[in-house]
Amino acid sequence: MDSTAKSDAWRADRDHFLHPYTDFTTFQDSGSQVVSHGDAMYIVDEAGRSYLDGIAGLWCVNLGHGRSEIAQAMGDQAQQLGYFNTFGHSTNTPAALLARQLAERTPGDLNHVFFTTGGSTANDTAIRLAHYYFNRLGKPKKKKILARNGGYHGSTYFAAALTGIHGIHYGFDRIAEDIVHHLSAANCYRRPEGMDEAQFCDFLIDEARHRIEQLGADNIAAFIAEPVMGAGGVLVAPEGYHRRMAEVCQQNDILYIADEVVTGFGRLGHWFASEDRFGHVPDILITAKGLSSGYCPIGAAVFSERMYEVISKPQGPGGVLSHGFTYSGHPVSCAAALKSIELYEREDIFGKVRDTGPYLQQQLKRLSRHDVVGDIRGDHLMAGVELVSDRDAKRNFPPDLAAAEVVFGRARDYGVIVRPVGDTIILSPPLIISREQVDTLVDSLDQAIEDVSGQLMSRAAA
Ligand code: PMP
Secondary structure (H helix, E strand, O other), X not given: OOHHHOOHHHHHHHHHXXXXXXXXXXXXXXXXXXXXXXXEXXXXXXXXXXXXXXXXXXXXXXXXXXXXXXXXXXXHHHHHOOOOOOOOOOOOHHHHHHHHHHHHHOOOOEEEEEXXXXXXXXXXXXXXXHHHHXXXXXXXXXXXXXXXXOOOOOOOHHHHHHOOOHHHHOOOOOOOOOOEEEEOOOOOOOOOOOOOHHHHHHHHHHHHHXXXXXXXXXXXXXXXXXXXEOXXXXXXXOOOHHHHHHHHHHHOOOEEEEEOOOOOOOOOOOOOHHHHOOOOOOOEEEEOHHHHOOOOOOEEEEEEHHHHHHHOOOOOOOOOOOOOOOOOOOHHHHHHHHHXXXXXXXXXXXXXXXHHHHHHHHHHHHHHHOOOEEEEEEEOOEEEEEEOOEOOOOEOOOHHHOHHHHHHHHHHHOOEEOEEEOOEEEEOOOOOOOHHHHHHHHHHHHHHHHHHHHXXXXXXXX
């Protein structure tokens, strides 16, 4: 590629921007697509090409791009107070009001909000405070964390340790292997041969019980799970799984941490999925992404009254709860979140998702006409299409073929952005998507798969 024809931003990016989750073997030649603006369901690159955003930026721009009301709220807040810390007894109006709004919308007695800069720092916060909670209760042995294979919880060192996606750890050191223990993924597509979904659910619950027995409930602080696994390939657990896991946790005095970074703020048609979709109230709820519709970095860990009572007891010699980030409760981020909440409500966005979500899932079924499509799954506006080279054996493509990446490239030629993760193509569009735009998304993906499947199959057979 002739880099002289590229913009200054393109060159600066290639030469200096160390990108997250990027393959640098191809990066030097191909560089990045410079996205210059966004409007509702569309993004536009600097060459003026427009794309239907099938992934809401990265599961986050739930209200769509170019929302002037959010921009206005952020600008107004930056002018009034751009930043001041929230340590100790200092606060700002948007942070205080947002904490109350979150407490009102999170389930049960999850009433106490710790603000962070994103999902990873919220998960780290949850674990630190879970340990702190048990320390203060006089149960300092309760340190271990149950997580799940396929779970994604972030990229700070501990959030990465919680993450159960194998490839992500490649070349890195693992930490806390004595603390974090991974259970099986609730992967219905790849469940053991001969089990129906109900039996698979029993199998997963039994596995958790056995692991707890093995490790000792007295040594376990928490279980962390996404209501629907996201980056692990959009895996929907069998019916009753989360409710039953919550019971197991309760029986063993293990805190249930629901990582709702993706599923919160309407992606599954409700404020949060834990209670409204899956019928249980966690002890800690993690949110980020859709909280500000992606307009500003922000996350939160929301704690129950029971935990708050212990955490807020008079402190020992340290004097204070020594945990926090410079940008905890950043006023501009909180203003973006408050405006987002107002828009979610005013436009009945989640009501729309309860219509377009099932419609997307139903339309995607059409893709089963392709031999390379092994599984189509999801919940509302969160979907995964898993590619296989052999349907009966459920065998994925050799990794060097990067099958989902090939489909992604072809879909982009048709003007839609999807997300390849392993051999799964992920869809998580802004929640404002219309039925017509769902049709465009699915038609383009269908055509892209049609175009490349022959070539993929013959390369896999070679
Ligand atoms: N948890 C889940 C379920 C996520 O999907 C992500 C990010 N995709 C994170 C945590 C980490 O969030 P962040 O990238 O904002 O740190």
